[in-house]
Amino acid sequence: MRMHENLIGIPFKYEHCWEIMIKNPKWCTKGLTKTNGPSRPQLHNSDSPAINTTFINLGDDFVKSQNINADGIERPQGRKGSKEKKRRLNDEKGVVDALNKLQYTLEKQINVNLEELEMKRERDKKELELREQIMEKEIELKERAQRMKEETYKMRMKDQELRERAQKRLEQEHIMNQHLSKLSPALQASKDNDQT
Structure with a gap:
């Protein structure tokens, strides 16, 4: 603020904005403050050709995270990052x-x-x-x-037996009904013996 006044000659009008922006993670990570030294490489006047030199701050003992600024405030995610995150979530989903x-x-x-x-x-x-x-x-x-x-066979056998019996009876009746006078004398004698 004093530097602004010294250079331009008028007091800094946007002090209320400066109070907000100094705590903003984007402002702090952009390197817009002069805490880390000059952002341009310096040229040395010597006989050797100009060499691009980068300044490394060896005083920091810890590695700064990409989303955390020097004050420890987490930096909000940008559009590209949030879109990528949504895309990854959608892909995973x-x-x-x-x-x-x-x-x-x-x-x-x-x-x-x-x-x-x-x-x-x-x-x-x-x-x-x-x-x-x-x-x-x-x-x-x-x-x-x-x-x-089997029953048919048994019935046939019975029928045949009955027929044979009937045939024998008929033969016997026929023989019995015959006159003895017509028979030979030997048969007549056996008949007489059968009847008695």
Whole structure:
């Protein structure tokens, strides 16, 4: 402020602004204050050619963070930085959303596959039960057919036996009804013995 007055000759009008700006992190990091020395490299008049020299402040024992100024006040983020941060967040959010969608799709597919597997098991179980029922009915029908064949065979055998008996009776009746006079004397004698 005194320097302004000495150079220009009038007092500094914007002292109220200066009080705000001196604490502003952007103002402090821009190097607009003369705390670190001259910002331009100085030329030395000597026989050697001009060399660009940079001043390094060796007095600082700590490394300043990019977002923190010398007073320890955190510097607000600029437009570019905030846009980049938003873009990164959106990208990360998009990746997270994509992963969530993928996980949801995979879970849904797994559920569908499990349902299909369960339906297939039930269908196979019903088909197996149906086959067992059909096999049982076929066995039952075969057993019935076998029994019917056996019964038919037994009935035929009985029928044949009855026919044979009937045939014998007829023959016996025929023989009994024959006159003994027509028979030979030996047969007549055996007949007489049979009747007595």
